[in-house]
Amino acid sequence: MSHFIRALLATVGLCMFCAAGHAQTYPTRPVKIIVPFATGGPADNYARFMAQRLQEILGQSFVVDNKPGAGSVIGTDQAAKSTPDGYTLLMMSNAHTVNETLIANKPFALARDFTGIAPINYSDLVLVAHPSLPTANLAELLARVKSQPGKINYASSGLGTPYHMAGELFKSMAGVYLVHIPYRGSSGARTDVIGGQVDLMFDAVTTMVEQVKSGKVKALATTGLQRSSVLPEVPTVHEAGVPNYEATIWLGLMAPKGTPRAVVDKLNEAVTRITSQAEVRAQWGRQGATPMVMTPAVFDKYIQDDIAKWARVIKTANIKAE
Numbered sequence: 001m002s003h004f005i006r007a008l009l010a011t012v013g014l015c016m017f018c019a020a021g022h023a024q025t026y027p028t029r030p031v032k033i034i035v036p037f038a039t040g041g042p043a044d045n046y047a048r049f050m051a052q053r054l055q056e057i058l059g060q061s062f063v064v065d066n067k068p069g070a071g072s073v074i075g076t077d078q079a080a081k082s083t084p085d086g087y088t089l090l091m092m093s094n095a096h097t098v099n100e101t102l103i104a105n106k107p108f109a110l111a112r113d114f115t116g117i118a119p120i121n122y123s124d125l126v127l128v129a130h131p132s133l134p135t136a137n138l139a140e141l142l143a144r145v146k147s148q149p150g151k152i153n154y155a156s157s158g159l160g161t162p163y164h165m166a167g168e169l170f171k172s173m174a175g176v177y178l179v180h181i182p183y184r185g186s187s188g189a190r191t192d193v194i195g196g197q198v199d200l201m202f203d204a205v206t207t208m209v210e211q212v213k214s215g216k217v218k219a220l221a222t223t224g225l226q227r228s229s230v231l232p233e234v235p236t237v238h239e240a241g242v243p244n245y246e247a248t249i250w251l252g253l254m255a256p257k258g259t260p261r262a263v264v265d266k267l268n269e270a271v272t273r274i275t276s277q278a279e280v281r282a283q284w285g286r287q288g289a290t291p292m293v294m295t296p297a298v299f300d301k302y303i304q305d306d307i308a309k310w311a312r313v314i315k316t317a318n319i320k321a322e
Helices: 002-025 042-058 070-080 094-102 138-147 162-174 186-195 205-213 261-275 278-287 296-317
Strands: 031-035 062-066 088-093 114-129 153-156 179-182 200-204 218-222 248-256 289-291
Touching: 002 261, 031 042, 031 070, 042 062, 042 088, 042 114, 042 248, 042 261, 070 088, 070 094, 070 248, 088 094, 088 114, 094 162, 094 248, 094 296, 114 162, 114 205, 114 261, 114 296, 138 218, 153 162, 153 186, 162 179, 162 200, 162 296, 186 200, 186 205, 200 205, 205 218, 248 261, 261 278, 261 296, 278 289
Parallel strands: 031 062, 031 088, 153 179, 153 200
Antiparallel strands: 088 248, 114 200, 114 218, 114 248, 114 289
């Protein structure tokens, strides 16, 4: 028995030594970042930004691989089934935490199949209205909606998208009823709000800021807990009438479950170095994005809390996947 224990301890020690050695040399070949969304969107753009900076820090290529489809399920499933060695990563967003409840029969589960590396940033949404809607601020909108339930509508880029979920969270927390008009993508929804065919929309502040400044729409509130860096004159939903309301678009990196902890920690350290740089914070601030910094353990907890938050909204609104 003592011989067995000595052999077991030796094996454990060897494994720990190999893992430490792997982390010291990692990466020794190109790393793939799967983006389960189409090219040109925020997740793709920030993935490419991070890939370039990670390459500069870690000395190996980080290659973005777009795998869109099925509401992010196709690319995410490919990442989940990848070898957990640190050479395949996933760019994820809060679309994933919504889908955890909304899509019941996914071939993966975030907590079971992934480990968090680090968040990257978040961007506020802005609640905009067509100028013809006779509401100058959020308080007036709330009063009008409560006096005319079902008469005012809002557009979104589709079921379960951040824009839709922001609207449903607003309805739940404000105790109001708005008619949801889903579109197949944000461009059609945005066009119809600007054209006056739809009353309201929660949209990315980075996308809608120029429309607000040109007067094509009016901004009633932004959706972070702090005012947006690109629309500082616009109050938040939280301060303008719905306390503790928060709905943002955030991005982060994950790895397949079983990726060596030392590798995860090394990637977290590299991401944190990037998101903590003054020039990065200034550049993203001009875009309306705010860097996020967390340890892997805190990020895992953040993901689970976000899953629970949107699960409550989905249940309250009785949202069903199409």
